[in-house]
Amino acid sequence: MLSAAQLDVIKQTVPVLQENGEVLTRHFYQRMFLENPEVLAFFNPAHQHAGTQQRALAGAICAYAQNIENPAALASAVELIAQKHASLGIRAEHYPIVGQNLLASIQEVLGEAATPAIIDAWAAAYGVLADIFINREQQIYDDQQASFGWSGFKRFVVEKREMASDNIVSFYLAPEDGQPLPAHQPGQYITLRLTPPGSDPVMRNYSLSNRPGASRYRISVKREPALEAGAPAGLCSGFLHDQVKEGDVVELAPPCGEFTLGAKPNAEKPLVLIAGGVGITPILSMLYAALEQQSGRQVVFIQCALNGAVRPFADELATLKEDYANLKSHVRLSEPQDADRRKGGYDSEGLLDNALLDQLIGKQQAEFYLCGPTPMLRHVWQLLKARGVDEADIHFEFFGPAGDLAA
Template structure:
């Protein structure tokens, strides 16, 4: 329990954290990986290289300091992080490692400004936050055991492998032990653990793209290439594309994730699912669930892609459009190829805009679910904000470390 004096000290550090947050978190990760290399497997080096992990942590630390007296205000953020921690198998014994390196980094970055009072206050604050995460994560682990029948990693067989687009490949996975699969919540992801080239294990999260309740899990993996010269190619995605064949084995942890399709208060308002690139994967699972469980509700599925070569699940969406009269699909390509234009097998060209929303929705209110690249999410957020959509009606997920759509 933090004392009033400790709370006051934490609040006083907010300006310094806002100014030096990314310097602090960059120092923290470098220090922790050096002093405790055993935690490296929990992190994606591409996110470290791009700086997204450091920015996400800096934002989280600032938010915690600002809400130190009302941590319940951060419940959604805590749930998002706790689900991610569980997906990777993080346990209570890992928290002292983080705490030790975080406090040392505060001392080393701030120097003489990091007084004993500041270190003491942040030690107490970190301890309180760690307890919140540990307690919630233990609940999630227990829920996984109850809901899915296992925790940790379990062997699955690749039953089928197929191309979803030129750069996205789907794997259909069934448990090696033959036990039935329980339905996941639409929008959840699983964790894959592999050891590329016989090296150290790496773990990555992949959304489940299948209809909940079928007898397999399907993940649809984009081959990730380096976004910049010094960044690595996606280790896990390239391994799955190049090395994993039908009949192969993968280790999976149970479904996790806070970005899930919610039961609507009423089904009169349309449900709008807006997917960019491989961000379609959780939304496709949501689409199946909504078609099965929200009969009669108008559903609009907007898919954005560069061109048809990299547009996934075209035939699958076309079949759903034929089978369900309450579903409208719209394909918008930002850079259609010459062959796309010759065939004319897309609905519109360009980026998402207000005109398209008016065309599909008019002035009606709706509930929105978004998933895709960060620039698309930020652009779409601004479109919905300008349209007057209530924030409570907008649900979204970043691929990778969480960010801020308002930025």
């Protein structure tokens, strides 16, 4: 519990955090990785290089300071982070490492401005926040053990691999011990732990792309090239594409994630699922669940892709369209190739826009689930807000550290 004086100090630091947050978090990560290299496995170097991890942490710290007297306002953000932490196996013993490096970074970045009162207040504030995460994450671990029969990592066999598009490979994974898989929640992800040649073990989250309740998990992995000179290519995606074959054994942690299809659907509102690129993976799992469990509800599925070569699951989606009368689907390619125009197989060209939404759902109130690249998410979110869609009806997931769609 923070004292009144500590609360006042935290609130007074908000302007400093707004101005220096990213400087602080960059210093924090550099310091922590140097002082405590054992935590490196929990972080994706591509996110560090791009600065998205640092920006996300700076935003989270600032939001915590702004809501220091009303932490309930951060419940959704806490849940997102707690699920991510649990997916990676972060435990109570890791929190002192973060706390020590964060407080030292505040002292080192702010210098004499970091008075004893500021350090004391932030030490107390961090302790309160750490307890919130530790308690929630332990609940997640307990729920995993009860629901799936394990927590931590378990050995799975790659039973099958197949191309979903020119740049996406699907892997079908079955427990090595032969135990049945309880159904995951549509939209959840698993964590894969791998050891590429010449590398320490690394962990990556991959959404489950198949029907909940299937006998195997399916992940569908896009090869991630370096986005710019000097940036790392996707270490895990390259290893999976090039070296992991049928019969190999990998390690999986149980499903996690808060971006899941609502358990209490409003059948009067159409369900609109919008997927961009490899962001289709959690959306496809939701689509299966919605069609099987919400037969009385209109389901609209919009798939956005660059072109037909990198559009995943074309045959699978065509089958679903034939099998379910309540499914209305639309494929939009932003940069179709000549081969696409000759063969067809898509419905329209360009970016998703109001005209397409008017065509598919008209003026009906609807519930939306979105997943895709950040520019696409930001574009669609702003479209929906301009259409007057309530924020409570817009659900989305970032791949990587969470960002701000309103920017």
